[in-house]
Amino acid sequence: MNSSASTKERILTAAELLFAQRGFDGASLRQLTAAAGVNLAAVNYHFGSKDKLVEEVFRRRLDTLNAHRLAALSKVAGQPQTTLEDVLDAFIRPALALSSDGSGSLFMRVLARAFAEHDDHLRQFLSENYGHVMRQFTAEFARLLPHLSREELYWRIDLVTGALTHAMSGFGMIQRKSGVSETAHREQTIAHLIRFAAAGLSHP
């Protein structure tokens, strides 16, 4: 159609990198457009405003992440032989796959930054696009942990979320050792996070 698709993608990619590095306020549109090799006015032309650009950065990744998570959850939800580890796998694996993806490896860090910033507008946007996913997972956790009160369950999910967000956003020590393949390392990391989360969720 038009060459603007390339320009929009270049902006989104550069924005993801700079937002992860310097935060949403810290990354200026001048740095951003310079890194993307486009004109300063291109952001407002293609996205309307900087805030809309931030939303688009999230939407591009969250749409696929949510789809993968829900698809994986639907395969195990409600089934009698499903274990806690199965549900955690459905939650963690798509995020790790995104982290391992070269073009999306920075997004989890952007997501963690969004959690840390208390911007009401951004939180509302995330809640609208992310809330139903967490609700479905919470419902399945509740089914598998019937001995926990509602309050207790929310507590533990909240703590697990904090741990996973912290770890997957790049603060953690998810660093592949030499001699370990990318796939093997990812499986190792997933197993690690699942065991930790399962222990935190289901301890007596």
Next chain:
Amino acid sequence: MNSSASTKERILTAAELLFAQRGFDGASLRQLTAAAGVNLAAVNYHFGSKDKLVEEVFRRRLDTLNAHRLAALSKVAGQPQTTLEDVLDAFIRPALALSSDGSGSLFMRVLARAFAEHDDHLRQFLSENYGHVMRQFTAEFARLLPHLSREELYWRIDLVTGALTHAMSGFGMIQRKSGVSETAHREQTIAHLIRFAAAGLSHP
């Protein structure tokens, strides 16, 4: 001595609130000095720069927090009958006491924000003032969890740190129910966090 002590304290208190609410970059010195009821130039006069003010906000709270944590740790470290829960108590209780303190309740949120922001200068400052505390706790964890490899231990401590930071910074659902005293609620919360952290650290 001089009335500047009051001015400095007013600035520090207002800064803690605004930094927690809007972040370090998001809170401007004009908002800050207006909230504190002091002149705009007072920040640069008393602290030298905004960055130095940020450091002072941390220093004021971290000094006492670290002291309390190390004092509690020294009572149990190295002793044969010490449990994992004892060490976690030494780590968590001082932070919760700070959160419950009226004047310092916002600091944990400021601390979480500092973790999220990847500002190198701030991270170096925190590492200098905080690193030795984490090293001492890590050493004690290593003593109590001898079956874990060094890498495995770091992994779990990192995840626990993420969970506790997330929870204690106010994202979590640490909300006192009506009819529960402040002290009772704090003990309840501490017990909660300790059980979660112990499960995550020591699971097989």
Next chain:
DNA sequence: CGTATGCTCAAACGATCGTTTGATTCCTGG
């Protein structure tokens, strides 16, 4: 060919930022 449309560009806009200045007020020690 002419023109309409989508896009890019340099330049400027007003606002806000952290910081500095210089005068003024406050307060204390001699």
Next chain:
DNA sequence: CCAGGAATCAAACGATCGTTTGAGCATACG
């Protein structure tokens, strides 16, 4: 009482921010 450093104040500085403007360029269609 009064000299002098400490503290406060209004005002301005230069820099940078997100956004807007209007001209220029390209491509596609009648």
